[in-house]
Amino acid sequence: MPYIPHTEKDRECLLKAVGAEKIDDLIAVPENARLKGELKLPKGLTEQELTKALKKKAARNSTVEDYASFLGAGAYNHYIPAVVDSVISRSEFYTSYTPYQPEISQGTLQAIFEYQTIVCQLTGMDVANASLYDGASAVAEAALMARRITGRDKVLLSAALHPEYRETVRSYLHGAGNHVSEVMYCTEAGTTLPEALDAALDKDTACLVIQYPNFFGSVEDLKALADAAHAKGALIVAVTNEAVSFGLLASPGSLGADIAVGDNQSFGNTLSYGGPYLGFMATKTEFIRQMPGRIVGETVDRDGKRAFCLTFSTREQHIRRERATSNICTNHGLCALAASVHMVSLGEVGLRRLALLNLSKAEYLKKALANVSGVEVAFSSPTFNEFTIKISKAPEEVLKGLLKKKVMGGLALKRFYPEMNTKEEMDSFVDALSKISG
Amino acid sequence: MNDNGIKGLLLDEPLIFERSSVGRMGVAPAEFDIPEADPKGLLPAGLLRDRIDGFPEVSEMDAVRHYTRLSQWNFGVDSGFYPLGSCTMKYNPKVNEALCRLPGLSMIHPYEPEELVQGALELMYELEEYLAEISGMDAVTLQPSAGAHGELCGLLMMAAYFKDKGKARTKIIIPDTAHGTNPASSHLAGFKVVPVKSEGKGALSVDAIKAVMDEDTAGLMVTNPNTIGLFEKNIKEIAKVVHSKGGFLYCDGANLNALMGLVNLGSIGVDVIQFNLHKTFSTPHGGGGPGSGPVGVKKALEPFLPAPRVKKSRGKYSLEYDRPKSIGRLKAFYGNFSIMVRAYAYIRRMGGEGLKRASETAILNANYIKERLKDTYHLAYNEPCMHESVFSDKNLLGHGVTTLDVAKRLIDYGFHPPTVYFPLVVHGAIMIEPTETETKETMDRFVEAMKAIAEEARTNPELLKNAPTKTKVRRVDETRAAREPVLRWVKK
Amino acid sequence: MEFPKDLKYTKEHEWVKVEGNIATVGITDYAQDSLGDVVYVELPQEGGTVTKNEPFGVVESVKAVSDLYSPISGSVHEVNDAIIDSPEAINEDPYGDAWMIRVEIGNTNDLSDLMSSDEYQKFIEEEK
Incomplete structure (x- = not known):
């Protein structure tokens, strides 16, 4: 059994030491509370089989690297050193x-x-x-x-x-x-x-x-x-x-x-x-x-x-x-x-630079998107690294269209988020959006 | 006893702030591929920050050395035997750590469209099914972040159920042996706690519950096996009493490690249970979290589970948000996903048979330690135990030695001390939970150390009073920490 | 352990000293010893009222917390602010420097069920 070290001999030895003939003698659970039969769970896997099974599951997910992701809203994709x-x-x-x-x-x-x-x-x-x-x-x-x-x-x-x-x-x-x-x-x-x-x-x-x-x-x-x-x-x-x-x-x-x-x-x-x-x-x-x-x-x-x-x-x-x-x-x-560890390795200079980078990218994208017809920046207040836009078309449809171009454009509540996005990604996002929205 | 608690080279290490040098940077952020914005032009001056006084600034290598040295002052499951009762410090499989870091599981955003995260949703759906099967519940939510969070979730559902039925209930029964989280969670959920004493042999009696259970009481919250390590043998009859007044039986699943494949909690009357994935399901404790505290319920409570729920329809998975009776949510998003991945991997690796063997072995190991120590230390309840047993310092007090001294001396022998001074009903409690992942040899060494310490208590109690001596620091002055609080570093 | 004869005691381990219509209240030597090093104490405001057998404050050590129960009802005449800054006085001098509040006695009947020094010592022996 995985992670359980006892050999048959160990088990016998331990049972003997506690004065029990078999493990069931030790289980101080009244008969009316015992589980009848076995748990209906998949059979145990070897480590290799398990790894394969989990890789298969992982492969059915698309990561924020598979797409150009502009998702934020409380969960942020920053580079982790x-x-x-x-x-x-x-x-x-x-x-x-x-x-x-x-x-x-x-x-x-x-x-x-x-x-x-x-x-x-x-x-x-x-x-x-x-x-x-x-x-x-x-x-x-x-x-x-x-x-x-x-x-x-x-x-x-x-x-x-x-x-x-x-x-x-x-x-x-x-x-x-x-x-x-x-x-x-x-x-x-x-x-x-x-x-x-x-x-x-x-x-x-x-x-x-x-x-x-x-x-x-x-x-x-x-x-x-x-x-x-x-x-x-x-x-x-x-x-x-x-x-x-x-x-x-x-x-x-x-x-x-x-x-x-x-x-x-x-x-x-x-x-x-x-x-x-x-x-x-x-x-x-x-x-x-x-x-x-x-x-x-x-x-x-x-x-x-x-x-x-x-x-x-x-x-x-x-x-x-x-x-x-x-x-x-x-x-x-x-x-x-x-x-x-992340903050310590950034230091103050690094942290300030990271923040500025986020601000700058958001501003770049905000300006570019504002130029797309059918798109307008929703609010007049200053923003940091995400912002909201209004789209004349139904946002759900627009987002679906963007997915086809390998862009996760945001949520139907329209939040957009930068740093991990290169200029190239942002430009192609703007381009894709202008095609769909325009 | 010659292979434990030998001295090694521990390097001193100042606070990271004391290593700092203005302007130094470890890992620089990415270069600008777009024009640099001018914050002064974009934001009002009052909203821009000044210098962050004293922020740590070190090189990458110094950061690594700093934390490496700190880590060396710690004792984890990977360092040695860690029989912390009630915490189930079992081995944390390395494959789980590798798997939860797969990009397809770690680099997915919670707001990705459902069609792009079918693997994640499927994993959650299956994990819910497995936990339901292990506990005998009808439905499971994975949202809560830890055991206490799960308790709150379960209790809020109970409260919502009675409110929905048109008659809110105000009280909840909790035995005196309970973890402190039970009364704290109950209070947070708006219930008044009705305490009930465990009797004689540390078990709850049917009559004791009968005496307090009424139609203003939402139910009974019981830890089973209880915190003394004994199975509540009247549980089925107690459940009947609670149900006869329309109440629910909440089982604190902190000690589930003793029951997998052995007991179907659903069939003995449990209506709600929280699972501590970081205990029973092998996910690491992380120096104090993150854990994960899924909650399983019977049908009657299913409508009240937090939103969203993972649904499966024609082979496709989705998140269901429209749940009118739901208690709402207890955190953002869906739960501690990367912890779920580890627990999922553990269950798949073990299979049903393996989980049963784990519980059996946990019981065997606990009984082994109990038998071997009961002539040396006072055993609080001389009954067959489940996955842990509780001793006390009663035999040692004559030598001026207490549980705390035994615990500290164990450190010198190279072991993490057991849980001490809990449960409160046992004076000077020493609660030992070996778990199923320890060998006989390790347990033997621990038993020998415990016996040697008991002998030292008689012959040379100063050894205990002065312990530990081989650690980075000796006993710390907790009184000073509370009387003259220093809770952060401040630049001088 | 000391239990001065001129004081009255409660089952919650407070002591009371009556002088005229003023009752001075603190915790006993036994209480401070059971708590261990006291690190924090919370007391009512001067001018407020306290009620017999109801909590009027909290005393904490590193690992324990205990309510302070008022032995009498009445208005709070004086509060010993000094022990808020140096709670160690409660360990060092529970019957002297570490008195907690002085209460203007509302009803002298409140004093009738308090224990004498001998009765209190017997009580804690039984409680052990």
Whole structure:
């Protein structure tokens, strides 16, 4: 049997040691609960057969390299340097678990401590946790956290927040009686509508959630929105799911965010059909006891040497049970390591350059597409690396046409995304679109 | 005992920020093949960022050395025996790591048109079927990211079911032996937790459930085998009690590694279960994730599963979003796909027979360790165990030695300590789960080490109190970490 | 372990010292010892009210968290802010520097079911 080392002799020896004649004597399950018969599963495979079977499955998928892909919307195809997989493939990292025993987990602990620091640097916040599942669940956790901090119920979501994120917040908040409402976006600017905000914000509002840059790719005026929320005593939750934008845009913290959350998938994590990605959360020092998730702190060992360990554990479920800040236990540690390695190998200069490259490509494509007849840029607000266009024809049909030319043009909700796309690819995309659309 | 816990060369390594040199770059991004945009012309000045103070800047090789050194301070399943009870630290097959990295599985975008990802959808569809078969459930969602996420999913479905029936229920019963995630998830799903004590031999009694189960209670959340490593032998009768009041039986599947091919949970009354793919199905724990926590349900709860669902029709796979009764979604996209790939590969490699053998062997190994240690350490419940057994430090307290000291001393012997101080119902608990992938020789060495430590506790307790001594750092000051928090590096 | 004779005790391991209509409340030596190194304490606002047998705050060590239950009902006259900054005082001097709140006693009947030092010591022996 694969992965089970016992020889027949071992089994006999072990059975004898435990005083059983056969394995069934050991299974302390009442007869009425035993499975009759065998599991109806395919027969086991050799490693070679398995590899073949999985390659066959993989071959039935088209990758973002088989096509020129302009898909984004919360999952971003950036180049991942080879160092990333090299480091996260070290099995001392990936075959360990939560660092409960700090003396033999200093590697994981120091790596998380460094990651927490990098998240703080990018978001301009004071403290960050070790990770959450993904951007969507991180927003839900932030909304719950804002309710605990303010003692208020209402959660206001910008309608320009990723729809799947909004849906996640609603599901998470069912248990807490919901209280979720949305603020419209300006159909001209593509950003959260300030007028709608004035009416929606009140003394029961726990937080206003703004995506920055938002779902349409537009860069929100976070500062003004934060001021409006703060004037009513509400917190502002800034959500960033294209983390490369941190290389160019002012940090959420510097614009007044109280909680910065989002997804760091863009750094070091493959698309992998939607997961695992990397939820992050950072906040102000004063709110730390309300922050969910693991936190690593620096301390010393018995000899006074620098050491790291999990801390603030009393917020967590294994100690506080139903009164914990969250139920989260296993998080996305290895994804955080991948993101760290990617960012570290870029450095500040590299990160800024990467962000500029993304901006430049988006601008190039935006201008080119705007010249195609039947195509218009949907919103007037500045964008970072994705943007929305309006097409006079039915978008679904246009996208189908593009697929024939080996272009994944975006989603029917029309988001487009650059860096991995060469000028050539973008030009042929424009060309293909002009043929279909024109 | 001479092949464990020998010293090696561990190199010191500062924080990455302390290695940094302004302007240094590791791996440069691509060249510009289009004109460079001017951010100042495109974005308002207030939205452009200043320098990122203290951001790490190192060469590619220094980055690699940095993380290589860090990794060497870690202990993983690949380093040695890791009998962390309740966490199922079994071998993580290398072929799974290779397969999930196939470009056809790793370089696919979640919003690709369905016709371009038929292989991915088929894999998910089949994995759902396999998990349904293993557990005896009718339908499975792969969306949740981890065990606790799966618990939340299952509980939200239960809540939605009663709401849909026109009478919301407010309570949920949870035994005192439960993982902390159970009450935390229940609270998040809006339920009030009704605790129930396990009796005498660590098992739940039918009467105890009868006494609290009513028509305002959504159901019972039970871990089976429970956290003491015992099968809840009254489970079928307990399920009847719960069902007779219209409630659901939620089984926390954290310990499923003991049951594959041996128990059909569906047929004994379980209505909901979450699977921890990173435990039972061999996917790596990643230093704290990512895991994956699919949820299986019986027919009655199927309409409430998160959207989207993978559907198959005339050989073609698609995603079904239109699910009016669904609880919605718990994350973006469809779940931790690359973890699913690993679990899928594991199940295919093992087959039904192999999975059954895995569970049998996990039970055999746990009983072996239990038998060999029970005369040395106090056994919390002297019953035939399933995949793990729970000891305590009761016999050692007279020597001024506690569970923590035993755990730390084990490190010096070259083993990862078992789970300690859990479950809470056993004072000074030591919970040992060897899993099926360990050899007799490894377990023997572990048993010898445990016995040697018990002897040291009597003759030279200072050895335990001072342990570990061979590690990168010695015992760390957790009190200081909490009283004087330093949670990030700050540029001086 | 000390249990001063001039104090009253609760089953939740708080102590009470009555002076006039003011009751000073803290946690016992036994409580701080069971918790281990205290790292954090949360206390009510001055001027707020506390209710007998209801939580008025939280005390945390590295690995445990415990509610603080008020032995009496009344309004919070004074709060010991000093222990918020240096919670180690709770371990070092639970009956002195580490008092937690001073309450203006609303109803003296609240004091009738509190235990004496001897009764409390007997109680913790049985609880062990």
